[in-house]
Amino acid sequence: MNLYKYASPATFYPLAGKLIPWFAALAVVFGLIGLYLGLIVAPEDAQQGQVYRIIFIHVPTAWVGMVVYLVMAAYGVAALTLKTRLSSMMMEALAPTGALFTALALLTGALWGKPTWGTYWIWDARMTSTLILLFLYVGYIALIHAIEDKKRADKAGALLVIVGSVNVPIIYFSVRWWNTLHQGASVSVTGSKMAAVMAQGMLVMALACWMYAIAVVLVRVRAIILERQYKGANDMVGLSMGARGMAGTEMTGTEMMGTK
């Protein structure tokens, strides 16, 4: 299979359209199973009681927030080295969802912190580095919209995201490197410290968040593909119509653009 074929917006557009309903359906199915496991099947926590159930939404949103950023950085590398047009479009499509999930991780974390730590917020390493992640997303979005030349905007955005990706391992390892109020990892590659049903609920909810994020990003990237293809054309149409309207003054399109 030629993967480069799908790096072209023209071939990716219909493919994305076909995939969206599948990811959306999977998001609903995993979401229902995850909520059932997390809110009904999983037992009360021995130390925290019922409030620990926030974990079933807090951890999945935090994972999506972090991993979306890494995916953006990977697309950033592709955009700068392979110069594939779709990469920059994917970055633009991923950023709002990544920012939203990071903000939700911070919000649900605060709502968990108040009853367990006695505070909504503290400048703890995990929380501060996650807040920086949110700022990186917002910075990227602001940057690409502030530069008018799309190619330059994409380049600058890719560079910012790649440099900022150093923050992701900092978030991940912050609970090990520093003495944080935030608890350590409950689930890692090497195993889980949680009861099996709790870990399963969390993983299924994470899958639901992933399926949702992919579906919504695919819808957005399709819109971006059309916007980029037709916005320029629409401006040109507007310009040529403007030029026609001024025909009496014998002004040509090139004169209007100041390139005489």
Added chain:
Amino acid sequence: MNMADFFSMGGRGFYVWSSFGAVALALVIEMMLVKKRGSAAAQLKKTVAETQQ
């Protein structure tokens, strides 16, 4: 667990349901916004196609 216990979440219902509720609300809003953007883009394509004819 009966219904009342389920909603009270051991007296921590506010925190638990605010968390799940905020996420649900945010995702619904994002879906609406992204759908709107998609329709606007499709409309743009249509407008350009019509003007170029």
